[in-house]
Amino acid sequence: MSPKQQRGAATAEVLLDTALRVYAETGEQGLTVAALTKASGVSLGSLYHHFGSIDGLLDALTQRWLDRLLGELLDALRQTRTARTGIRALVRTYLAFVREYPDASRLLHSSRADRRAMALARELRDTQEARVSAFGLWMQAHIDSGEVAPLPQPLIESLVLGPVVAVTRRWLSGLGDVDLDEAVRVLPDRIWSAIGATR
Structure with a gap:
């Protein structure tokens, strides 16, 4: 795996881990793009690049x-x-x-x-x-x-x-x-x- 792929995989992991944490704290309704990007520090573009949507x-x-x-x-x-x-x-x-x-x-x-x-x-x-x-x-x-x-x-x-x-x-x-x-x-x-x- 190239360094770029490793960074991409690490970003996806951060988003997944953060999504579970936000989901646990706020429920499905609280799991918004804004909440996720704020809690993870990952850009909106990265979220859409890796997963397409919430x-x-x-x-x-x-x-x-x-x-x-x-x-x-x-x-x-x-x-x-x-x-x-x-x-x-x-x-x-x-x-x-x-x-x-x-x-x-x-x-x-x-x-x-x-x-x-x-x-x-x-x-x-x-x-x-x-x-x-x-x-x-x-x-x-x-x-x-x-x-x-x-x-x-x-x-x-x-x-x-x-x-x-x-x-x-x-x-x-x-x-x-x-x-x-x-x-x-x-x-x-x-x-x-x-x-x-x-x-």
């Missing part, structure tokens, strides 16, 4: 943290031997990520992220194909072995991640009615009862 920057920021979350989930799954221990690892890893990175998790679970995911569903699915396929292959092996009920992959994904995402959103809302440690203890068995094969 929406482009938010999309890149969301993608960055989604990649990280999915990577951690797949790493956790690969270290397990059974479907049941995989579900436990997935829940534990997901909720540990949320606890460690609450600001990024608020972005990932925001209404904006939901709107973008619905509008760009196919495109986002394609960019995550390798990781989504890895989860699907992992799950399919356990369906084939008879551990997991033979359900369509989207339904299994919903049964596994739906409860975890719901708990995450309640915890991030600050209502104080969700204990993540209790969720780690309770959710894996409840999820397993929904997808485990009955023999």
